[in-house]
Amino acid sequence: MKEIRVCAGGACIxxxxxxxxxxxxxxxxxxxxxxxxxxxxxGCMGMCSRGPFMVVDDVVYxxxxxxxVNEIVEEHLIHGNIVEKYLMELPSKERVKEAFKEHxxxxxxxxxxxxxxxxIDPGSIDDYLERxxxxxxxxxxxxMKPQDVIEEIKxxxxxxxxxxxxxxxxxxxxxxKQKDEAKYVVCNADEGDPGAFMDRAVLEGDPxxxxxxxxxxxxxxxxxxxxxxxxxxxxxxxxxxxxAISQARNRGFLGKNILGTDFSFNIEIRIGAGxxxxxxxxxxxxxVMGYRGQPWPKPPFPVEKGLWGHPTVINNVETLANIAWIxxxxxxxxxxxxxxxxxxxxxxxLAGKVKNTGLVEVPLGITLRELIFDIxxxxxxxxxxxxxxxxxxxxxVVPADKIDVPIDYESLxxxxxxxxxxxxxxxxxxxxxxxxxxxxxxxxxxxxCGKCTPCREGTRTMYExxxxxxxxxxxxxxxxxxxxxAQVIKESSLCGLGQTAPNPxxxxxxxxxxxxxxxxxxxxCSAKKCRDLISYVIDPxxxxxxxxxKIACPTNAIExxxxxxxxxxxxxxxxxxxxxxxxxxxxxxxxxxxxxxxxTEKAVEFHLTSKxx
Amino acid sequence: MDKRYQALEAYMKEVNYDSSRLLNILHKAQQLFLWLxxxxxxxxxxxxxxxxxxxxxxxxxxxxxxxxxVGRIQIKVCLGTACYVKGGDKVMERFLEExxxxxxxxxxxxxxxxxxxxxxxxACSMAPVVLIGENDFYGRxxxxxVPRLIKKYRQVAEKMKQEVGENA
Numbered sequence: 001m002k003e004i005r006v007c008a009g010g011a012c013i014x015x016x017x018x019x020x021x022x023x024x025x026x027x028x029x030x031x032x033x034x035x036x037x038x039x040x041x042x043g044c045m046g047m048c049s050r051g052p053f054m055v056v057d058d059v060v061y062x063x064x065x066x067x068x069v070n071e072i073v074e075e076h077l078i079h080g081n082i083v084e085k086y087l088m089e090l091p092s093k094e095r096v097k098e099a100f101k102e103h104x105x106x107x108x109x110x111x112x113x114x115x116x117x118x119x120i121d122p123g124s125i126d127d128y129l130e131r132x133x134x135x136x137x138x139x140x141x142x143x144m145k146p147q148d149v150i151e152e153i154k155x156x157x158x159x160x161x162x163x164x165x166x167x168x169x170x171x172x173x174x175x176x177k178q179k180d181e182a183k184y185v186v187c188n189a190d191e192g193d194p195g196a197f198m199d200r201a202v203l204e205g206d207p208x209x210x211x212x213x214x215x216x217x218x219x220x221x222x223x224x225x226x227x228x229x230x231x232x233x234x235x236x237x238x239x240x241x242x243x244a245i246s247q248a249r250n251r252g253f254l255g256k257n258i259l260g261t262d263f264s265f266n267i268e269i270r271i272g273a274g275x276x277x278x279x280x281x282x283x284x285x286x287x288v289m290g291y292r293g294q295p296w297p298k299p300p301f302p303v304e305k306g307l308w309g310h311p312t313v314i315n316n317v318e319t320l321a322n323i324a325w326i327x328x329x330x331x332x333x334x335x336x337x338x339x340x341x342x343x344x345x346x347x348x349x350l351a352g353k354v355k356n357t358g359l360v361e362v363p364l365g366i367t368l369r370e371l372i373f374d375i376x377x378x379x380x381x382x383x384x385x386x387x388x389x390x391x392x393x394x395x396x397v398v399p400a401d402k403i404d405v406p407i408d409y410e411s412l413x414x415x416x417x418x419x420x421x422x423x424x425x426x427x428x429x430x431x432x433x434x435x436x437x438x439x440x441x442x443x444x445x446x447x448x449c450g451k452c453t454p455c456r457e458g459t460r461t462m463y464e465x466x467x468x469x470x471x472x473x474x475x476x477x478x479x480x481x482x483x484x485x486a487q488v489i490k491e492s493s494l495c496g497l498g499q500t501a502p503n504p505x506x507x508x509x510x511x512x513x514x515x516x517x518x519x520x521x522x523x524x525c526s527a528k529k530c531r532d533l534i535s536y537v538i539d540p541x542x543x544x545x546x547x548x549x550k551i552a553c554p555t556n557a558i559e560x561x562x563x564x565x566x567x568x569x570x571x572x573x574x575x576x577x578x579x580x581x582x583x584x585x586x587x588x589x590x591x592x593x594x595x596x597x598x599x600t601e602k603a604v605e606f607h608l609t610s611k612x613x
Numbered sequence: 614m615d616k617r618y619q620a621l622e623a624y625m626k627e628v629n630y631d632s633s634r635l636l637n638i639l640h641k642a643q644q645l646f647l648w649l650x651x652x653x654x655x656x657x658x659x660x661x662x663x664x665x666x667x668x669x670x671x672x673x674x675x676x677x678x679x680x681x682x683v684g685r686i687q688i689k690v691c692l693g694t695a696c697y698v699k700g701g702d703k704v705m706e707r708f709l710e711e712x713x714x715x716x717x718x719x720x721x722x723x724x725x726x727x728x729x730x731x732x733x734x735x736a737c738s739m740a741p742v743v744l745i746g747e748n749d750f751y752g753r754x755x756x757x758x759v760p761r762l763i764k765k766y767r768q769v770a771e772k773m774k775q776e777v778g779e780n781a
Contacts, residue, residue: 014739014752194693194733232677233734273636274676290635292674351695351737425694439697576703578756
């Protein structure tokens with residue numbers, strides 16, 4: 001029986017995977033092929049912008065819909081002909097079966113964490129076992145002492161993939177040395193950075209790899225109980241983890257006397273409830289214990305006094321998904337990838353203004369340029385790269401001229417941003433840096449838990465200043481205050497959330513200060529993004545009078561008769577941009593600073609000269 | 614007693630009335646009641662033998678828990694970075710406008726719809742995205758796709774109303 005793998009990652013589900021799967025099952029039934037082909041829904045295959053995907057005979061079909069599936073069933077499955085129009089474009093036709101290795105999106109990737117994604121049915125422990133699953137746990141329990149496991153991980157140089165990059169082996173060693181009967185391991189699956197979705201993909205696509213990693217961690221430090229703290233926003237991940245845990249228990253990989261050894265270990269799932277701060281480890285522990293997710297001061301560190309006052313190791317999903325691989329293959333093999341100080345790989349979620357969006361796992365040390373242009377395929381619509389945002393609300397922006405810096409913990413920190421959990425959001429010339437900073441601050445204001453004053457009050461004040469600037473009401477003093485406030489919040493906040501919250505502002509100020517000053521001095525937004533500082537204008541020479549914009553306008557700000565050039569009345573315009581979205585003739589453009597109706601003609605004239613030059 | 618209370622108590626019993634599982638219990642309660650009325654919080658506090666202030670404190674802390682009624686069909690518009698960059702805010706505005714709501718969190722007069730902004734749902738490559746109900750996911754949204762979606766869900770809402778009518 002041949003396997004047909006259909007990607008059921010989050011993005012493919014969003015682009016119609018269910019319809020594709022149903023069409024496939026229906027076609028197989030109709031053609032009497034049910035006994036010959038088995039349909040397996042897998043985790044994320046990575047190249048989210050081209051879903052839904054299916055793989056049969058190693059041939060990868062992309063951008064599928066039910067009609068495409070019927071064609072493929074008829075042509076490929078029955079007649080054995082490859083249906084070319086649904087293939088990804090490849091260097092040569094002979095290499096059609098190597099798409100996942102040789103397409104530029106995949107060729108630079110190294111799959112350690114994502115080794116099973118797209119390969120197995122996440123609901124099947126047998127699939128996981130077939131690919132060497134739980135071998136590492138067996139090896140650790142039967143051939144290694146806890147200290148050996150810790151040594152192996154220490155030697156591998158694996159660092160925390162959740163953001164801060166703390167050496168995992170050291171963390172485990174601290175916890176192992178604590179003399180306490182009760183110890184805990186916790187998997188931090190509270191992936192909250194906007195723009196990051198690698199943990200979700202791993203939890204949904206290969207839940208056993210996380211369970212195995214957590215069990216090995218527990219063995220290393222001497223814990224009998226573990227928690228997986230998953231955010232409530234990931235119901236599918238919770239469902240798959242629940243299934244995987246009970247499977248592991250039934251097969252004796254969890255529970256009492258695992259694999260016939262003295263080691264006993266159980267895992268419980270705790271569900272978050274939509275609080276970003278719970279990704280911070282002390283807040284997370286408060287939440288696991290059923291309290292408000294507010295952080296407490298460190299030290300004592302969780303490895304000394306964590307859950308219920310006992311030593312606790314908290315590792316993120318991606319970190320744990322590395323563990324079994326390292327135990328199986330050895331630290332030397334792991335160190336073949338990455339850099340001296342940042343060994344191994346990192347999974348990045350590529351999003352924003354980039355052609356190939358999706359999940360990529362690459363060796364640390366590659367450059368942002370390779371990530372965005374080689375793997376990501378560059379910026380769509382002929383636009384220019386302006387900056388790259390890494391590390392979510394705790395990170396910052398890297399300007400276009402610094403993207404040749406290698407991606408590792410230290411280099412990104414030197415640029416003022418952080419690796420964070422691996423969200424990479426590509427920004428182009430249409431993105432306003434003040435607006436981006438404001439967006440992140442709004443996020444932090446909303447997510448600040450309120451316990452300490454610098455974060456609670458400080459981020460709000462920063463947000464208010466940014467809001468003033470984007471409305472054209474800022475002063476030069478505001479910019480200085482913003483910078484000073486940012487430093488104070490960084491130094492005096494209680495937890496990581498507040499300490500890193502100013503980073504988006506600090507980095508945009510560092511690299512794009514001029515843009516702030518233009519907002520203040522000229523009341524102008526150079527990216528033409530800030531609503532209060534722009535006007536929408538119709539170019540009467542390009543307008544065909546199709547009335548599409550007039551119909552779309554929610555405030556009746558557009559005047560014009562059929563087949564005659566239209567006009568936007570600025571007083572009525574709320575700058576929603578609907579007109580521009582529906583215009584098929586490229587006749588609507590934006591100007592900054594905003595104009596009055598009387599200035600329209602001049603604005604059009606200026607627009608035409610700058611367009612022609 | 615209301616069947617929903619019975620179901621909630623059964624769940625608490627299943628987890629041994631363990632107060633460290635308060636979040637999971639509240640999730641269960643909200644699943645049953647759609648929101649968390651004061652009586653339910655009191656019920657939970659009594660059964661777990663913890664002060665109601667702790668329950669209320671936890672409820673008010675987390676975004677997921679609602680102490681106000683919500684629409685039977687919740688429309689969640691993602692305003693995560695990628696969605697925001699790609700115009701999620703405009704999609705949000707259009708939903709409010711089409712449903713005649715003043716602001717997010719409000720419920721339509723018939724109690725069927727409410728619109729909520731959510732933080733990143735982890736499908737940034739499909740930005741902007743909208744989540745309707747529990748499982749229906751719409752990627753690459755734009756304001757002009759909103760009216761058609763609302764039309765679709767008005768039909769779902771009608772069906773729900775009929776079902777409720779039949780059960781009553």
